[in-house]
Amino acid sequence: MTEVTELRVGVVGAGLMGRGFAELCALRGHDVRVVVSGPAAVSRDRDHLQRAFDKAVAKEKLTEAEAQAAVARVSFGSDLAGLADRQFVLEAVPEDEERKNGVFAALDEIVKDEDAVLASTTSAIPIIRLAKATARPHRVIGVHFFNPVPVLPLVELVPSLLTSDTTTAAARDFVSALGKEIVQSQDRSGFVVNALLVPYLLSAVRMVESGFATAADVDRGMTQGCAHPMGPLRLIDLIGLDIVAAVGDALYAEYREPLYAPPPLLARMVDGGLLGRKSGRGFYEYP
Numbered sequence: 001m002t003e004v005t006e007l008r009v010g011v012v013g014a015g016l017m018g019r020g021f022a023e024l025c026a027l028r029g030h031d032v033r034v035v036v037s038g039p040a041a042v043s044r045d046r047d048h049l050q051r052a053f054d055k056a057v058a059k060e061k062l063t064e065a066e067a068q069a070a071v072a073r074v075s076f077g078s079d080l081a082g083l084a085d086r087q088f089v090l091e092a093v094p095e096d097e098e099r100k101n102g103v104f105a106a107l108d109e110i111v112k113d114e115d116a117v118l119a120s121t122t123s124a125i126p127i128i129r130l131a132k133a134t135a136r137p138h139r140v141i142g143v144h145f146f147n148p149v150p151v152l153p154l155v156e157l158v159p160s161l162l163t164s165d166t167t168t169a170a171a172r173d174f175v176s177a178l179g180k181e182i183v184q185s186q187d188r189s190g191f192v193v194n195a196l197l198v199p200y201l202l203s204a205v206r207m208v209e210s211g212f213a214t215a216a217d218v219d220r221g222m223t224q225g226c227a228h229p230m231g232p233l234r235l236i237d238l239i240g241l242d243i244v245a246a247v248g249d250a251l252y253a254e255y256r257e258p259l260y261a262p263p264p265l266l267a268r269m270v271d272g273g274l275l276g277r278k279s280g281r282g283f284y285e286y287p
Contacts, residue, residue, distance in 0.1 A: 010086035014045035018092035020149025026070040095246040101133040108134035119143040124250035128160035138164040155180040189254035199259040204232035209265040215283040233283040237276035
């Protein structure tokens with residue numbers, strides 16, 4: 001893959017990360033095919049994307065013509081076979097290693113272009129484990145975006161020990177052409193950002209769990225005392241408690257350090273479906 005403009009891009013999964021990536025690629029002029037879980041999800045996720053562009057028009061970030069052109073570049077389907085002609089495919093399904101491996105094994109059979117980049121936006125799973133699900137591990141790389149994808153400038157680029165230099169260069173060129181800043185990480189669980197961020201977030205949960213301070217006071221301390229734009233508990237609610245717990249589990253499995261282990265309070269909240277903003281309640285309520 002030598003061209004970095006007007007690529008045929010595939011996305012597997014249309015959650016916040018997948019939709020955000022599709023939106024960004026469409027705005028940059030790429031042909032985007034999004035594969036979702038089933039026919040019902042096709043209509044739902046197409047509507048989500050349309051609303052995102054409508055909001056951008058309402059805020060005068062896009063013209064109506066630009067939004068319509070971007071929407072026209074995105075198609076949806078529920079069959080991975082629709083990605084056969086793609087040149088860059090991003091896997092963005094939930095943070096479950098078995099499920100992600102299944103996606104990569106299927107993509108290996110389906111994507112015809114031997115030079116296609118097969119990327120994952122996993123937050124914590126080592127890339128080499130996903131690469132080994134394919135017969136072309138040299139074409140697999142981690143491309144970890146941050147939520148919201150169209151807004152936050154950073155992407156972590158994570159080649160595994162088996163990723164070729166050609167693949168790394170192609171992914172770097174593509175991500176740079178999307179207007180993103182890149183940090184490159186070794187293939188270790190959590191990469192750069194989450195390996196630093198998640199212990200901090202889990203420490204905040206432990207502080208609330210022990211009764212040391214309330215969630216509101218912890219957050220106020222970090223926003224007003226340390227000039228953080230958002231407190232750790234509100235940030236967990238934004239990310240999703242299930243995602244933070246999954247990343248913590250992956251980090252603990254990799255390093256066996258107690259600071260990475262999700263505390264019981266976080267686990268019970270996930271068990272109860274208190275996942276943060278997306279469920280309407282986490283450490284705070286979102287009517």
